[in-house]
Amino acid sequence: MPEGPEIKRAADELSAAIKGRKLTHVYFAFRHLQGFSDKLRGAKVEDVSSRSKAILTRFDNGLTIYSHNQLYGRWLILPDAEYPDSSRSLRLALHTRDSMALLYSASEIEVIKTSRLNQHPYLSRLGIELLDQDTCLDELVSRFEDERFQRRKLMGLLQDQHFISGMGNYLCCEALHVSGIHPGKCLADLNRQKRQRLAKNCFKLTRQAYITGGITNLITRAEKLRKAGRAFEDYRFHVYRREGLACYKCGASIVKDRFSGKMGYRCPGCQSLDN
Numbered sequence: 001m002p003e004g005p006e007i008k009r010a011a012d013e014l015s016a017a018i019k020g021r022k023l024t025h026v027y028f029a030f031r032h033l034q035g036f037s038d039k040l041r042g043a044k045v046e047d048v049s050s051r052s053k054a055i056l057t058r059f060d061n062g063l064t065i066y067s068h069n070q071l072y073g074r075w076l077i078l079p080d081a082e083y084p085d086s087s088r089s090l091r092l093a094l095h096t097r098d099s100m101a102l103l104y105s106a107s108e109i110e111v112i113k114t115s116r117l118n119q120h121p122y123l124s125r126l127g128i129e130l131l132d133q134d135t136c137l138d139e140l141v142s143r144f145e146d147e148r149f150q151r152r153k154l155m156g157l158l159q160d161q162h163f164i165s166g167m168g169n170y171l172c173c174e175a176l177h178v179s180g181i182h183p184g185k186c187l188a189d190l191n192r193q194k195r196q197r198l199a200k201n202c203f204k205l206t207r208q209a210y211i212t213g214g215i216t217n218l219i220t221r222a223e224k225l226r227k228a229g230r231a232f233e234d235y236r237f238h239v240y241r242r243e244g245l246a247c248y249k250c251g252a253s254i255v256k257d258r259f260s261g262k263m264g265y266r267c268p269g270c271q272s273l274d275n
């Protein structure tokens with residue numbers, strides 16, 4: 001499933017194509033939304049942003065389209081013309097004078113009054129947004145000290161969007177590895193220094209992944225591997241999808257295992273339960 005950085009990049013792309021433009025035509029596949037086509041025609045796109053794994057497209061008429069891509073949803077932006085042939089189901093199309101933004105396969109699409117966004121069941125329960133410009137590291141560090149979250153296993157906790165928002169499976173595995181922490185531990189098992197280090201790495205790696213298009217490995221190392229001819233998927237991570245390969249730090253063989261019911265990756269040398 002795409003994680004915060006991928007969704008934010010999709011929102012940026014959508015924003016570049018339609019922000020500030022008026023909609024000339026809107027298509028909704030879901031019957032219960034079709035009544036909004038007329039209400040949105042002629043409306044200007046004021047903003048496109050992401051919150052966790054949702055994209056919000058805000059209009060100047062007081063309405064916002066909420067879309068959550070889940071696993072398969074994908075935006076495609078093209079010059080305004082006929083819809084392309086696709087095996088995917090077109091769920092939403094936003095047309096402007098010269099381009100069209102097509103959303104395929106997403107199952108969660110809603111049209112909401114912008115003034116009521118804060119009451120939305122998904123949005124209202126989101127934790128600290130790692131990719132929000134206004135989020136600062138101190139705020140995140142305090143979150144990691146909060147009593148309510150001390151007993152949850154980290155593999156589940158870090159991916160829980162109500163705790164912090166923006167990380168999924170790959171960012172979680174990578175942040176735990178860089179912090180030298182076993183995925184089966186809880187915040188309560190760590191000393192304050194380690195909790196701070198983990199908070200900092202969650203913050204740093206999520207932002208790095210947003211800027212670089214998904215690289216959590218050391219930038220210098222990733223660049224070196226890229227120049228040596230390695231494929232993107234082979235140089236972007238420290239441990240994720242690297243089972244059986246040597247840890248860059250200690251040389252131990254990376255293992256793939258299930259932690260708190262989620263598949264993950266760790267280095268047995270750097271991330272032992274005794275650390």
Ligand SMILES: [Zn+2]
Binds near residue numbers: 247248268269271
């Ligand atoms: Zn290691």
